[in-house]
Amino acid sequence: MNQMKEKLLIFSFSLIFAQNGLILPGQRNAVQSISASMGFSSQDLSEYILQEYGMSLKDLSREQGADIIRAFQTGSIVKPQKIIIAKTPKEALKIAQILESGMQKRFHFFDGTIREGEILSIENEIIRLKTSSGIFNIPSDQFLEESAQITNKNGELFKGAVLGETVEEFIIRTAYGDAVVQKRDIQKMKRYHGGILDRQSEERTKFYQGEAKLINVFLDPTAFPLAGNTFYLSGLSIGYGLTDRFMITSKIGSDFNNDLNLHPRFRFYHKKSAQKEVAASWGIGLHRNYPVESILSKYSHAIEVDSASTTIPFNEIKEISVDEIKKSDLDPRFYVEGYVVFSSRRVNPTGRGKIGWSTGFKVSNAFNNKSSLIKDSVSIEDQNYALAWSQNKKYSIPFRAWASLEYDLRKDLKFLGSAWVDNGYRSMAFGDLLKDYIGDDGTAALSLESSSGSVSMVDFDFGMQYTVNENFRVGLHFQQPYIDFYWEFFEF
Numbered sequence: 001m002n003q004m005k006e007k008l009l010i011f012s013f014s015l016i017f018a019q020n021g022l023i024l025p026g027q028r029n030a031v032q033s034i035s036a037s038m039g040f041s042s043q044d045l046s047e048y049i050l051q052e053y054g055m056s057l058k059d060l061s062r063e064q065g066a067d068i069i070r071a072f073q074t075g076s077i078v079k080p081q082k083i084i085i086a087k088t089p090k091e092a093l094k095i096a097q098i099l100e101s102g103m104q105k106r107f108h109f110f111d112g113t114i115r116e117g118e119i120l121s122i123e124n125e126i127i128r129l130k131t132s133s134g135i136f137n138i139p140s141d142q143f144l145e146e147s148a149q150i151t152n153k154n155g156e157l158f159k160g161a162v163l164g165e166t167v168e169e170f171i172i173r174t175a176y177g178d179a180v181v182q183k184r185d186i187q188k189m190k191r192y193h194g195g196i197l198d199r200q201s202e203e204r205t206k207f208y209q210g211e212a213k214l215i216n217v218f219l220d221p222t223a224f225p226l227a228g229n230t231f232y233l234s235g236l237s238i239g240y241g242l243t244d245r246f247m248i249t250s251k252i253g254s255d256f257n258n259d260l261n262l263h264p265r266f267r268f269y270h271k272k273s274a275q276k277e278v279a280a281s282w283g284i285g286l287h288r289n290y291p292v293e294s295i296l297s298k299y300s301h302a303i304e305v306d307s308a309s310t311t312i313p314f315n316e317i318k319e320i321s322v323d324e325i326k327k328s329d330l331d332p333r334f335y336v337e338g339y340v341v342f343s344s345r346r347v348n349p350t351g352r353g354k355i356g357w358s359t360g361f362k363v364s365n366a367f368n369n370k371s372s373l374i375k376d377s378v379s380i381e382d383q384n385y386a387l388a389w390s391q392n393k394k395y396s397i398p399f400r401a402w403a404s405l406e407y408d409l410r411k412d413l414k415f416l417g418s419a420w421v422d423n424g425y426r427s428m429a430f431g432d433l434l435k436d437y438i439g440d441d442g443t444a445a446l447s448l449e450s451s452s453g454s455v456s457m458v459d460f461d462f463g464m465q466y467t468v469n470e471n472f473r474v475g476l477h478f479q480q481p482y483i484d485f486y487w488e489f490f491e492f
Helices: 002-017 025-037 042-053 062-074 292-298 430-438
Strands: 104-108 114-123 126-131 134-139 146-152 157-165 169-174 177-182 186-193 230-234 237-241 246-251 261-272 276-290 303-306 311-313 333-347 354-364 377-380 383-389 399-410 413-422 458-467 472-477 483-489
Parallel strands (some): 104 157
Antiparallel strands (some): 146 186, 230 237, 230 483, 303 311, 303 383, 377 383
């Protein structure tokens, strides 16, 4: 008895310090000891774990090991029935006993196929099933039984056949009637197909994790690159994931204006568990013919226009354009920017969805020899004004520091937020931004490089992103570019 107490003590300490990853040796020993004291043989224990979890003791997680210990202590575990190994997989599976018109969910079949659809009718044991691929007539004995054991956050247990499933809820036929269980209330779930445990059903992310995995929040990158062999297109750029760690993007507007550019991103650190994922990446941007006008537009508020009586930031002057203040003999220049970003995603403590955040810092060579970019003076209505870069220290180096947030509201909807410090940022009205994007203000189309707007070095933004399907999602927020879309082509 003392030996068993020592093992249980070891297990208790291990439980305090770790809940993720494979079961600890101390936990395995505790499970074996306490099961033996309950009259279980080694074979009984192995059969129970195989029947309930679909794996062996050594393959359990630490949390599952803790669950088994608690179950033995509360006396809720009984010896399992002997498992009879079927001669063929079909003999081991159970036929669905409950099939009704109107049932709408994902159906599993004896041949291993899975189809999501709705039962239109049942006649002479033939099921008329409507799916996105068409309407099929399938014998009823080809449908596998689907059942579930669901424990909600109040400790209530629901056991029975799964009649239907939506994004928000399960419909379970219990021995006492049909129950509707909201997914947001689920604490633990086991799901069986044909009487066999679906091991993935215990992963909350299967039901709650948002479908969209972001590589950017608004215009700022995260540390999670595009999946390997995947291509995407957005309103401002295109990109391709060469591997799961390395991707390359390019800005469309610049490419169409003779400024070919590449923006590689490399994930140099990555750690992932069942509950949390963290990563760190670096990225650079290379432009072979970056227009001087783009630099002057982005930092137009850092250019001072002086007269005898006043000093006005260039972005507040409407009478002259960027072309008029740029030195006429300047050619496009080689432009480089670089950044580092750290990101984290974890399971929401509520059990519904994930929460992610990123923080990063970016610099560029935009201010390299900047005094040679602008004229000494400019004429406005026959009056000359001196031009000079601001001497304020906040314009010593072009930089941007940001922190962003993503929060799964449901599988197809995310809340996004971002805050930043950027000495090149100005807020713009939607009408001015639209003119800038289509090139109606004299700048390149499909890019954002207007010289207008209100200076806003410290600012924030928030909005929503909706996942239309696996390939396409759209977003709406309250700072430029206001509307986002993202189109992904999987696994080229």
